[in-house]
Amino acid sequence: MAHKGLSKYFRGVAAVPKIVDHDERRLELVDATWRIIARHGLESATMREIAMEAGFANGALKPYFPTKDTLLEFAFGHVFNRTNQRIAQVTKGKSGVDALRAFCLEVLPLDEERINEARIVIPFWQKAVNDPQKAAIHQQSMDEWLAAIRRFLAEARDSGDVRAAVDDSILAGQLLNMLLGAQIEAALAAEGHTDFGHAEQLEGYLALLGKNTTADGRQSGKHA
Amino acid sequence: MAHKGLSKYFRGVAAVPKIVDHDERRLELVDATWRIIARHGLESATMREIAMEAGFANGALKPYFPTKDTLLEFAFGHVFNRTNQRIAQVTKGKSGVDALRAFCLEVLPLDEERINEARIVIPFWQKAVNDPQKAAIHQQSMDEWLAAIRRFLAEARDSGDVRAAVDDSILAGQLLNMLLGAQIEAALAAEGHTDFGHAEQLEGYLALLGKNTTADGRQSGKHA
DNA sequence: GCTTATTCTCTACAACTATAGAAAATAAAC
DNA sequence: GTTTATTTTCTATAGTTGTAGAGAATAAGC
Numbered sequence: 001m002a003h004k005g006l007s008k009y010f011r012g013v014a015a016v017p018k019i020v021d022h023d024e025r026r027l028e029l030v031d032a033t034w035r036i037i038a039r040h041g042l043e044s045a046t047m048r049e050i051a052m053e054a055g056f057a058n059g060a061l062k063p064y065f066p067t068k069d070t071l072l073e074f075a076f077g078h079v080f081n082r083t084n085q086r087i088a089q090v091t092k093g094k095s096g097v098d099a100l101r102a103f104c105l106e107v108l109p110l111d112e113e114r115i116n117e118a119r120i121v122i123p124f125w126q127k128a129v130n131d132p133q134k135a136a137i138h139q140q141s142m143d144e145w146l147a148a149i150r151r152f153l154a155e156a157r158d159s160g161d162v163r164a165a166v167d168d169s170i171l172a173g174q175l176l177n178m179l180l181g182a183q184i185e186a187a188l189a190a191e192g193h194t195d196f197g198h199a200e201q202l203e204g205y206l207a208l209l210g211k212n213t214t215a216d217g218r219q220s221g222k223h224a
Numbered sequence: 225m226a227h228k229g230l231s232k233y234f235r236g237v238a239a240v241p242k243i244v245d246h247d248e249r250r251l252e253l254v255d256a257t258w259r260i261i262a263r264h265g266l267e268s269a270t271m272r273e274i275a276m277e278a279g280f281a282n283g284a285l286k287p288y289f290p291t292k293d294t295l296l297e298f299a300f301g302h303v304f305n306r307t308n309q310r311i312a313q314v315t316k317g318k319s320g321v322d323a324l325r326a327f328c329l330e331v332l333p334l335d336e337e338r339i340n341e342a343r344i345v346i347p348f349w350q351k352a353v354n355d356p357q358k359a360a361i362h363q364q365s366m367d368e369w370l371a372a373i374r375r376f377l378a379e380a381r382d383s384g385d386v387r388a389a390v391d392d393s394i395l396a397g398q399l400l401n402m403l404l405g406a407q408i409e410a411a412l413a414a415e416g417h418t419d420f421g422h423a424e425q426l427e428g429y430l431a432l433l434g435k436n437t438t439a440d441g442r443q444s445g446k447h448a
Numbered sequence: 449g450c451t452t453a454t455t456c457t458c459t460a461c462a463a464c465t466a467t468a469g470a471a472a473a474t475a476a477a478c
Numbered sequence: 479g480t481t482t483a484t485t486t487t488c489t490a491t492a493g494t495t496g497t498a499g500a501g502a503a504t505a506a507g508c
Contacts, residue, residue, distance in 0.1 A: 041354035124352035130265035177405030
């Protein structure tokens with residue numbers, strides 16, 4: 001990833017060292033890109049707008065991202081990176097239903113920050129529909145998510161928290177699609193709207209997986 | 225919606241009658257737009273490309289759609305119209321779980337045609353994220369879908385097919401998000417990939433709503 | 449054939465885009 | 479201050495876009 005990184009060490013004289021950390025600068029530019037897309041949409045994310053948002057003039061992005069597509073792909077990829085990092089944090093030390101709940105609560109667009117991420121991921125999906133390389137970025141994270149969900153489900157079955165007579169792979173697919181659909185609902189809602197009942201939907205789903213409903217309609221938990 | 229529709233009747237002499245049905249022509253243009261978007265994405269859907277796909281030259285769309293945005297909004301709205309029409313057909317005469325199943329099977333991207341519709345609706349969502357008028361088109365259909373799902377659920381509870389101890393509004397939200405998420409999975413997959421297990425996910429979900437899981441893990445149906 | 453309303457083609461244009469690259473500005477080392 | 483590598487600005491360019499509108503082509507009624 002290092003760009004022109006070591007040239008100074010190959011010179012005879014001690015030359016002027018690098019001023020800006022290129023990797024860090026790339027992240028700043030990605031951040032500016034996110035802000036533009038979240039605020040005004042992908043069509044407003046022109047090289048000029050992004051440069052201005054980051055505090056630079058038109059051509060300043062060139063040394064860090066050779067083309068716009070490079071920038072966008074890097075920016076989109078970083079949304080997943082960030083989410084995956086947060087997932088690792090909140091699921092650390094947890095297992096079973098606890099881990100599954102933490103995972104979903106982290107992916108769901110429950111606050112302004114993650115609603116903005118939903119507003120970024122939808123333009124990404126739109127690009128990915130006709131760009132296999134971008135679709136692969138999406139697919140890789142989805143495969144990881146599915147594997148994580150299945151692992152949590154298996155643990156939850158061991159502890160008796162999940163007892164549904166449905167295959168775990170099918171349950172994982174259901175849950176993943178629910179999480180993705182929630183992004184759409186949140187991203188399309190009017191600004192300021194932040195509560196979509198997604199947390200309740202999650203609890204309801206977890207209840208479906210673990211609890212029984214008796215013939216007369218009374219609910220019973222795992223110790224019933 | 226009629227455009228220049230009645231001018232001939234306001235003349236003294238019997239003038240030349242309309243040659244083309246404007247409403248029908250608009251549908252042809254929408255169809256061409258769909259084909260372009262499904263095949264090469266929203267960015268390729270230029271006025272020139274659309275006109276050519278429909279068999280016309282550049283300026284020929286003008287009399288039928290004054291602007292590109294008019295055309296796109298009409299095209300996107302018609303995806304929902306078509307889906308809603310199909311929904312009405314397949315749910316007619318049904319109720320409860322049967323109607324719910326038919327509804328979902330019609331919305332899910334289970335064949336090439338509906339996968340193409342998923343490839344159209346994602347660009348629409350991307351536009352709707354920053355266009356309240358388009359978002360409203362989406363929201364109206366979603367409100368209708370939610371109402372339909374709740375109605376089917378209520379019927380299914382009456383007949384005993386649904387006995388989950390979770391509020392129907394929450395269940396409806398879960399199911400709707402699953403349906404939307406399925407569109408994303410299907411649209412981003414490589415061409416030719418048509419089986420995503422969505423039908424199995426639906427059956428699994430319906431099973432969660434109705435069947436019990438006893439403490440020792442044995443599954444029991446509604447007559448248990 | 450002619451007339452007339454309608455439809456379509458084609459050219460034109462102004463705005464905007466990503467990108468390239470020369471020139472200026474900058475900041476460290478001496 | 480001077481030098482030098484780096485960074486940034488700024489201008490230029492080639493391409494594409496939506497839109498406008500004049501003119502040609504078309505088709506029906508006479």
